[in-house]
Amino acid sequence: MTAQRGVVSITIRDVAQAAGVSTATVSRALRGLPHVDPETRERVRRVAAEMDYVVSPSASRLASGRTGTVAVITPFIDRWFFSTVLSGISDVLQESDVDLLVYEVGDPATSPGLPAERRLRGRVDGVIVVTLPTDAPRIADLLEIGLPASFIGVRWPGVPSVCIDDAAAARMATQHLINLGHERVGILSGRPQASTSQAARARGYTEAMKGAGLEPEEAAYGYFTVAGGESAMTSLLSQPRPPTAVFAMSDDMAFGAIRALQRHGIRPGVDIAIASIDGHDLSELLDLTTVGQPVEQMGRMAAHALLDRMLGRDNPDAGDPDAGEIAVPTTLVVRGSTVPVERTTSLG
Amino acid sequence: MTAQRGVVSITIRDVAQAAGVSTATVSRALRGLPHVDPETRERVRRVAAEMDYVVSPSASRLASGRTGTVAVITPFIDRWFFSTVLSGISDVLQESDVDLLVYEVGDPATSPGLPAERRLRGRVDGVIVVTLPTDAPRIADLLEIGLPASFIGVRWPGVPSVCIDDAAAARMATQHLINLGHERVGILSGRPQASTSQAARARGYTEAMKGAGLEPEEAAYGYFTVAGGESAMTSLLSQPRPPTAVFAMSDDMAFGAIRALQRHGIRPGVDIAIASIDGHDLSELLDLTTVGQPVEQMGRMAAHALLDRMLGRDNPDAGDPDAGEIAVPTTLVVRGSTVPVERTTSLG
DNA sequence: TTGAAAGCGCTAACAC
DNA sequence: GTGTTAGCGCTTTCAA
Numbered sequence: 001m002t003a004q005r006g007v008v009s010i011t012i013r014d015v016a017q018a019a020g021v022s023t024a025t026v027s028r029a030l031r032g033l034p035h036v037d038p039e040t041r042e043r044v045r046r047v048a049a050e051m052d053y054v055v056s057p058s059a060s061r062l063a064s065g066r067t068g069t070v071a072v073i074t075p076f077i078d079r080w081f082f083s084t085v086l087s088g089i090s091d092v093l094q095e096s097d098v099d100l101l102v103y104e105v106g107d108p109a110t111s112p113g114l115p116a117e118r119r120l121r122g123r124v125d126g127v128i129v130v131t132l133p134t135d136a137p138r139i140a141d142l143l144e145i146g147l148p149a150s151f152i153g154v155r156w157p158g159v160p161s162v163c164i165d166d167a168a169a170a171r172m173a174t175q176h177l178i179n180l181g182h183e184r185v186g187i188l189s190g191r192p193q194a195s196t197s198q199a200a201r202a203r204g205y206t207e208a209m210k211g212a213g214l215e216p217e218e219a220a221y222g223y224f225t226v227a228g229g230e231s232a233m234t235s236l237l238s239q240p241r242p243p244t245a246v247f248a249m250s251d252d253m254a255f256g257a258i259r260a261l262q263r264h265g266i267r268p269g270v271d272i273a274i275a276s277i278d279g280h281d282l283s284e285l286l287d288l289t290t291v292g293q294p295v296e297q298m299g300r301m302a303a304h305a306l307l308d309r310m311l312g313r314d315n316p317d318a319g320d321p322d323a324g325e326i327a328v329p330t331t332l333v334v335r336g337s338t339v340p341v342e343r344t345t346s347l348g
Numbered sequence: 349m350t351a352q353r354g355v356v357s358i359t360i361r362d363v364a365q366a367a368g369v370s371t372a373t374v375s376r377a378l379r380g381l382p383h384v385d386p387e388t389r390e391r392v393r394r395v396a397a398e399m400d401y402v403v404s405p406s407a408s409r410l411a412s413g414r415t416g417t418v419a420v421i422t423p424f425i426d427r428w429f430f431s432t433v434l435s436g437i438s439d440v441l442q443e444s445d446v447d448l449l450v451y452e453v454g455d456p457a458t459s460p461g462l463p464a465e466r467r468l469r470g471r472v473d474g475v476i477v478v479t480l481p482t483d484a485p486r487i488a489d490l491l492e493i494g495l496p497a498s499f500i501g502v503r504w505p506g507v508p509s510v511c512i513d514d515a516a517a518a519r520m521a522t523q524h525l526i527n528l529g530h531e532r533v534g535i536l537s538g539r540p541q542a543s544t545s546q547a548a549r550a551r552g553y554t555e556a557m558k559g560a561g562l563e564p565e566e567a568a569y570g571y572f573t574v575a576g577g578e579s580a581m582t583s584l585l586s587q588p589r590p591p592t593a594v595f596a597m598s599d600d601m602a603f604g605a606i607r608a609l610q611r612h613g614i615r616p617g618v619d620i621a622i623a624s625i626d627g628h629d630l631s632e633l634l635d636l637t638t639v640g641q642p643v644e645q646m647g648r649m650a651a652h653a654l655l656d657r658m659l660g661r662d663n664p665d666a667g668d669p670d671a672g673e674i675a676v677p678t679t680l681v682v683r684g685s686t687v688p689v690e691r692t693t694s695l696g
Numbered sequence: 697t698t699g700a701a702a703g704c705g706c707t708a709a710c711a712c
Numbered sequence: 713g714t715g716t717t718a719g720c721g722c723t724t725t726c727a728a
Contacts, residue, residue, distance in 0.1 A: 369699085370699045370700075372699060372700080372701095373698060373699075376697095376698090383697055383698085384697070384698085385698085407704090410705065410706085411703080411704055412704085413704080
């Protein structure tokens with residue numbers, strides 16, 4: 001009937017027999033359910049341990065309908081933000097003895113990306129989605145399965161989410177540059193078709209500029225990568241009157257911008273000011289002023305929110321009012337990359 | 349009997365009935381097994397698609413004994429090397445329609461780390477272990493389950509592994525510094541109790557030094573982190589006669605070293621030379637000379653090796669001679685951080 | 697080529 | 713507090 005690999009493993013029946021009880025009792029005892037005599041429980045535990053018994057996950061799942069597994073859907077796993085989030089999630093899940101299944105779906109803007117909606121059915125008890133920018137149809141499909149979910153960087157009605165206030169973060173970075181006296185503040189944006197989070201950052205920048213009576217500049221697109229940031233910065237530099245300061249929507253793009261500046265013999269923090277958003281591990285090394293977000297913590301919070309959902313009431317109606325958006329705080333970390341305008345060399 | 353959540357999902361029985369065949373035929377047809385009339389298969393497929401049928405993983409697993417899942421055991425997921433490896437693994441697994449379970453076990457040298465040996469039983473069809481340095485007992489336990497395995501950065505008899513030639517990489521970096529005329533070449537090592545891979549890098553360094561008639565310096569320990577590299581470099585600088593060049597066993601430590609140098613007003617690539625191993629994404633940005641390894645590729649190879657094992661013969665005897673070690677090539681990438689000794693400022 | 701039927705190993709009513 | 717028992721939804725012999 002069954003493909004047996006390796007050692008024939010022992011089953012709950014073996015344990016029941018050895019302990020002189022029924023399989024039901026073994027099941028109850030081992031899972032810590034009530035209505036088991038303490039003495040019986042102890043004996044069952046001991047016997048099970050002696051026999052090195054391990055419950056069969058498949059059997060348990062089939063019978064109970066629970067998988068003890070959570071899927072994380074993320075565009076990337078090898079980029080700082082995402083791997084850090086993942087690590088936070090992993091921590092929490094591990095504490096709760098829940099398995100972590102990872103689906104790396106790629107940038108929805110470029111790759112088709114395997115949505116994995118149907119993959120998830122019966123495979124996991126819940127899903128954490130990490131910033132799939134503006135990928136509404138896919139997300140809707142996901143939720144249609146009725147799986148408990150929790151989002152990071154995406155707001156969705158009825159689903160708990162963990163986000164920073166993107167507009168505020170962008171405003172903070174931009175305002176900092178403005179406060180230093182800069183009037184021509186360039187912006188390194190993500191991509192032309194903005195995600196909600198990108199749009200909010202753009203808004204924050206624009207608001208800060210207009211609030212100071214300054215003219216927002218046209219965005220250069222860096223696609224949130226180092227290489228993209230480099231070429232975007234390069235294009236900014238080729239303008240007739242380059243900015244004296246630059247706001248980058250992500251640290252990676254700022255890193256790329258720094259490289260572009262180096263190539264042009266322009267010293268960030270001396271000839272030009274630059275600030276961004278992220279709080280990347282290596283931003284300190286590069287002396288980059290950035291608006292830090294508690295990324296690992298965000299992963300942890302999303303995991304907790306999901307776990308609550310999964311354990312909570314059985315009827316997580318969409319639109320549940322208390323499916324809260326958690327807005328985590330950001331902090332401006334001022335470093336050497338931002339200098340007052342009077343100290344910068346005129347590039348214009 | 350069963351906890352039913354959400355919509356009552358349709359089963360193979362529903363499909364069988366709708367298609368006018370038995371469940372056995374549906375199973376065969378949908379899985380592409382032979383001995384099914386093409387016409388029947390087509391009909392079953394259509395009906396299944398129309399009904400939006402998805403096999404229940406738990407049931408399928410219980411009946412077949414296969415899980416279609418692979419576990420990756422890694423000390424970290426939020427560090428460049430590990431997340432990059434993970435991404436490579438994820439790619440390959442996804443192509444083969446195999447699920448990826450991630451266990452982040454922490455640094456075995458410091459944390460107790462949940463070994464997860466018994467967790468794996470019945471949960472996955474195979475395991476990929478990423479550089480758990482010198483963690484022999486745990487690894488042995490793992491293999492005892494008889495699970496197909498594949499290692500990255502760890503050699504183990506009878507298990508396919510993907511490694512770089514650590515000694516050669518270290519030799520290459522050190523020799524490069526020696527060739528530039530440096531005679532006092534410091535070394536930023538990992539930790540006092542060396543893993544095999546760390547030991548090999550130390551050996552490569554020593555060999556290069558002795559081969560040039562130079563005296564190997566005493567190692568400073570940076571624990572493979574940026575912060576560790578910084579303090580290790582700091583201690584090197586406090587020596588009576590600091591080295592004119594430094595070999596760091598990892599890019600992260602080199603990054604930290606660069607920070608330490610910055611703090612001391614010493615310019616890497618001007619006052620001191622530094623070279624390391626990794627080929628980190630941001631090494632170019634920091635103009636760091638490094639011995640690059642194809643990390644993502646290593647992940648891919650390990651995944652392929654495991655998949656081969658899983659699909660291959662049913663009896664993967666330990667000690668199988670063709671359980672090959674794959675040694676991947678490394679390349680020295682020379683950048684601005686390594687300068688000839690005559691151009692460095694004397695620090696001694 | 698197809699179907700009948702016996703499990704896979706566990707959980708959860710329900711009865712005692 | 714404990715046992716009995718009927719599944720969970722599939723896969724896989726075996727027979728037709």
